[in-house]
Amino acid sequence: MSDPAMVVRHLLVRGRVQGVGYRAWAEAEARRRGLDGWVRNRIGGAVEIVAAGPEALVEDFVTACRRGPWRARVDDIAIEAASSRLLEQRRPGEVFSVLGTA
Structure with a gap:
């Protein structure tokens, strides 16, 4: 991550975002853009995401996360x-991971 065009963003998404496929959707969207990171449910009902990659692709991902999947x-x-x-919280060998609830 020494490239100045690379960024890391931490997102906390609130609303009806659990039980609607948000994590699987976020994983697919991140992988489609070639991003590194992870996604997990939070005990309080939010979804937490870390996404890393070229700034333009991360910003595009963030924009998509504002909409989420159709049921969210x-x-x-x-x-x-x-x-x-x-x-470092990713699963070994994975570029983008779906992690357990925290």
């Missing part, structure tokens, strides 16, 4: 720049 309802999305160290 995104009420709020908090986005912040993040450290590439968060990528």
Whole structure:
């Protein structure tokens, strides 16, 4: 992640985002863009995402996350720049992981 055009974003998505396929959808959208990272449900009902890659592709992914899959309802999305160290939470050998609930 030393390339200045590469960014890491941490997203916390709130609304009706659990039980509607949001994690699988986010994984597919991230992989389609060639992004690194992970997604997981949070105990409080949100979905947490870390996405890393070229800035334009990450921003496009974030825009898609504001809509989510058709069954989801995104009420709020908090986005912040993040450290590439968060990528260490991925499963070994995976570029983008669906993690267990935290």
